[in-house]
Amino acid sequence: MTTKTTNYTAIASAKGGRSGHVKTNDGVLDLKVSVPVEFGGQENGYTNPEQLFAAGWAACFDNAIIMVAKAKKIEVVSTTTVEVTLGAQEDGSIGLSTVIKVKIDNLTVEESKKIITAAHRVCPYSKATKGNINVEIIQL
Secondary structure, eight states, rough: OOOSSSSSOOEEEESSGSSSSSEETTSOEEBOOOGGGGGGGOOOOOOOEEEEEEHHHHHHHHHHHHHHHHTTTTTEEEEEEEEEEEEOOOSSOOOOOOOOEEETTTSSSHHHHHHHHHHHHOOOOHHHHTSSSEEEEEEE
């Protein structure tokens, strides 16, 4: 899908793959990355692509919750946690799966569910991954 208009473009480069370095063109993000220990990497304090993906999706999804609630004239206090799992798939390849955990403090369970469902429909990360990876949403 192509965007109709361009409001913002993020640009990042990687060198050295999973045991290398990532950097955005503006230098705000400038990190060493490492293979997760579970895949043979070393415990070295560096992040990995799955953590970066989880952090981006969590921020985006939580913002979608805020925007959906705002459109309904509801102010929310929410926390979104995204767990990105890297592992073997049935065909032998490596793939991702995700669990999104959402807690909305000041709403009923039913009100929260409606907002979370709507947020999943409008969140750009959710839209980008729809049908590509398994996504489970858990309401806390």
